[in-house]
Amino acid sequence: MAKKQKEQSKRSWLSYLVLAMIPLILSVTIIYIVLSLLGMEPVKNTTAFLNRLPGVNRLITTDDDIRFERMEADYLAQVGDYQSELNRLMSEATEKDSEIEALEQKIVDLNNQLAEYQSQIIDQTEQTNQLEDIVKTYTEMRPKNAAGILTETTTEIAVDILKALPSDNRSEILANMEPLKAAELTELLVNN
Incomplete structure (x- = not known):
């Protein structure tokens, strides 16, 4: 109970x-x-x-708190997007820097080649000027004296000088040389 x-x-x-x-x-x-x-x-x-x-x-939790949390989430998402974009741009910049370095090296190489070619052109110009001076000297010489000097020089130099001489002077110089030397130089003149 x-x-x-x-x-x-x-x-x-x-x-x-x-x-x-x-x-x-x-x-x-x-x-x-x-x-x-x-x-x-x-x-x-x-x-x-x-x-x-x-x-x-x-x-x-108030409406302001909820709104603040949403804004914070949105901002964090934007920061993530911006970070991804920044990483992508940094990667592209690194690639472009590599390309720039390669192109700069190519420019240096091309400048070196250009300097080399310019040096060769200057050397050739100097040689051409020297040859012109020598040819002028041989043009003013007596053919017998020129034949004697060319007989004593190397075959290559003799051929270069004879090539540059006017044909009248060349024929007179070759006529004053020994026949074997004149034949050898004539053959080289024809083949060059």
Whole structure:
């Protein structure tokens, strides 16, 4: 029987609690409706009030907090996009730097070749000028003296000088040489 009495006591206490909760819930609902109709936004004001209380503010998320979190997520996504773009641009810049280095090396090589060619042209020009001076000298010499000197020079030099001489001077010089030397030089003149 004591058990029954305890159970009835629990039921009666529970029924009082339920009976007390119903009017409380009903009055809160009515107050909410009235305040909403008056334009006071009870949920927003309550949230703002609770958010100012120390400790409670960590448990309540406001619209500003949600908006801030969304903005933060958007900014972090943008930062990630910008970082990816930066990495891509850095990679392209590295490739372009490599291309520039290769092209600069090619320019250096081409400049070296150009300097070499210019040096060769200068050497050839000097040789041509020297040859012209020598040819002028041989043109002014007596054919017999010129034949004697050309006989003593190398065959290559003799051929170069004879090639550059006018044909009249050449024929007179060759006529004053020994026949074997004149034949050898004539053959080289024809083949060059």
